[in-house]
Amino acid sequence: MESHAGLAATPRALPYYVAFSQLLGLIAVATTGAWLGLYRGGIAWQGVLQFNVHPLCMVIGLIFLQGDALLVYRVFRNETKRTTKVLHGLLHVFAFIIALVGLVAVFDYHRKKGYADLYSLHSWCGILAFVLYFVQWLVGFGFFLFPGASFSLRSRYRPQHIFFGATIFLLAVGTALLGLKEALLFKLGRLGRSWNWVNSPQLC
Structure with a gap:
């Protein structure tokens, strides 16, 4: 008999x-989509x-789906460990794929426009969050889903x-949140450039 995820x-x-x-997660995804639209x-x-594509995919992948993956072991306490492991892993796979699409979108956009990458x-x-997320998933797969790791390890x-x-x-x-603030500052910079508001001493 398989053990359960939580006793x-x-x-x-x-x-x-x-x-x-x-509800909060769906509101975050919906408001991001509405803002973009x-x-x-x-x-x-x-x-x-x-x-x-970048902000929407990142909110869906690295915030909403990753958050759901973290909740799996709390929510499905009466399910078998195997079931919760598979669900936890699948949610992380979907989150990684969607976030990867968002990452490719922004780098491809910068390449087409001739913009610099990694300037902020x-x-x-x-990049740090995405790389750490990928490493965390690989290590977690190796320890918990791959059958070779020992129980003590x-x-x-x-x-x-x-x-x-x-x-x-x-x-x-x-x-x-940093990305949203950056988008806001770029927008305010374009609006304020006509009266040189961006170069005001109060912002230095």
Whole structure:
């Protein structure tokens, strides 16, 4: 008989917390899509709208789906470990693929426009978050899904896996906020350039 993902009883308030987190995640995805559609012209793989693929994919992949993957072991406490492992891994696979599409979109857009890559704090934090996420997934697959790792090795690594998973998720959220701030500053810079507001001493 397969062991279960969690032996402790499910806290009574947990379903409400999970529902609230899903609501917040869907609102984040929806508002990002609405912002891109209403104020940035929409989404397309060709032309100037290709850049808009990047923020939407990153919010869906590295925030919404990654967040759901982190919740799997809390939500499905009464399922078998194998089931929760597979679901946890699949959510991370989907998150990685969608985030990779967003990353390719922005680099391809920069290449077509002749723009420099990795010119801001947001871009460096984004590359760091993506690389760490990929390494975390590979190491997690090697320890927990690949049948070769011993039980003792898995037990020793599990706390580090949980810690780095939460850290990478928080880094992704912070990076997304940096990107939104960067987009806002670029927009304000274009609007204020006519009266030289961007070069005002108050902003230095």
